[in-house]
Amino acid sequence: GLPRGTIIMNFFLIWSTPPSTFAPRHLRAVQSVVHHHPTSSVVCFSNTLPSHFFDPSTGVTVERYRLEDLVADSPLAAWYSRRGEFNRSSFFSNHEADLLRLLVLFRRGGVYVDTDVVFMRPLRLPQSCTRGAVGLESGAGGWRMPVLGGRDSQEPATDPITGQPPVLCN
Numbered sequence: 439g440l441p442r443g444t445i446i447m448n449f450f451l452i453w454s455t456p457p458s459t460f461a462p463r464h465l466r467a468v469q470s471v472v473h474h475h476p477t478s479s480v481v482c483f484s485n486t487l488p489s490h491f492f493d494p495s496t497g498v499t500v501e502r503y504r505l506e507d508l509v510a511d512s513p514l515a516a517w518y519s520r521r522g523e524f525n526r527s528s529f530f531s532n533h534e535a536d537l538l539r540l541l542v543l544f545r546r547g548g549v550y551v552d553t554d555v556v557f558m559r560p561l562r563l564p565q566s567c568t569r570g571a572v573g574l575e576s577g578a579g580g581w582r583m584p585v586l587g588g589r590d591s592q593e594p595a596t597d598p599i600t601g602q603p604p605v606l607c608n
Contacts, residue, residue: 447475447561448548452538453484454531457491463554470557472496483542505534508541 449471453460471480480498482491492498509518514537517524524530539550549561 447478448481448546449475449478449551450481450483450542450546450548451551451553452535453482453487453553454535455486457487460487460491460553467551467553467556468492468498469496470555471551472498474557474560483538503538503542505538505541508538508545512541512544514541514544 451468453464468480468482471478480496482498482500483503484491484500485502487500489500489502491500505518509515517537524533527533542548543550
């Protein structure tokens with residue numbers, strides 16, 4: 439069995455373009471999650487990748503999704519009902535990806551990982567945060583967030599390059 443106190447996290451990522459666009463750098467990002475969290479599940483939500491895309495030994499699975507099913511009876515149903523208006527935006531695919539991220543978090547919880555994020559060490563979340571943690575980014579373009587300090591905090595008070603406080607994006 440697992441050591442007492444082991445937290446099994448569910449990681450997920452989203453891939454919406456053809457398999458040929460999944461470059462080695464994206465695979466390295468997925469492998470870094472598996473390497474640092476070998477007991478956790480990693481699911482790639484994709485309607486474009488074949489179900490056997492990842493080597494079975496990694497434990498990474500591809501899962502198909504239907505936005506219609508995920509959005510039903512969710513707080514995001516109102517946005518989805520106006521989808522026809524929003525799909526005229528040049529940023530519609532970004533908004534739809536954000537919608538999918540939020541729906542998966544709402545329905546299943548877990549940790550969303552972009553495919554350009556490479557884990558350098560395990561993600562450590564206190565037991566109390568595993569149901570409501572949010573990642574922060576540095577730079578402009580999001581909502582300014584308070585720094586969640588403390589001994590185990592992994593977020594710097596400011597971005598080391600820009601000197602700006604972290605923001606919540608998407």
